[in-house]
Amino acid sequence: MHVRADELELYVLDRLSKEQTSGIAEHLSCCPVCDHLLAETRQYLGELSRLSRSQSAHSAEKRKYARFPTDDLAEIKLIYPNVSEPLSIRVLDVSKEGLKVRLSHPLLTGITVEVRTLHALVFAEVRYCVEVGDFFEAGVQIQDVIPRKAVRGE
Numbered sequence: 615m616h617v618r619a620d621e622l623e624l625y626v627l628d629r630l631s632k633e634q635t636s637g638i639a640e641h642l643s644c645c646p647v648c649d650h651l652l653a654e655t656r657q658y659l660g661e662l663s664r665l666s667r668s669q670s671a672h673s674a675e676k677r678k679y680a681r682f683p684t685d686d687l688a689e690i691k692l693i694y695p696n697v698s699e700p701l702s703i704r705v706l707d708v709s710k711e712g713l714k715v716r717l718s719h720p721l722l723t724g725i726t727v728e729v730r731t732l733h734a735l736v737f738a739e740v741r742y743c744v745e746v747g748d749f750f751e752a753g754v755q756i757q758d759v760i761p762r763k764a765v766r767g768e
């Protein structure tokens with residue numbers, strides 16, 4: 615009698631008792647049909663676990679795009695087309711593609727700025743800027759991020 619498919623799966627996953635395992639191993643050693651099925655089962659289970667790994671990697675990727683509210687002090691410096699002295703700002707939220715910042719001066723859309731946070735230098739393009747009460751809130755699209763570590767050469 616051949617080994618059942620569900621038994622083969624459990625055999626590959628090492629979920630069977632010692633007796634069952636040795637019984638199946640014995641049968642496999644002399645039955646090319648079951649040995650072939652075993653190879654297929656291993657491949658199938660391997661693919662299944664790769665798939666579930668890549669799905670969790672995918673959801674981690676999705677989380678990176680989420681916006682994280684922050685209230686970090688940072689500095690912003692205009693770098694193109696005009697260069698300015700650094701201004702103090704607050705970073706209101708952060709996502710993989712952009713930052714929302716609050717500052718006391720308006721920013722022109724389309725200019726390139728450098729945002730210096732505690733952890734990174736962020737080069738970004740100003741996409742919008744609106745007046746909110748006594749402040750301005752600007753959204754910038756990240757073009758490049760350089761970790762401060764690399765800048766300080768640590």
Ligand SMILES: [Zn+2]
Binds near residue numbers: 649
């Ligand atoms: Zn067999």
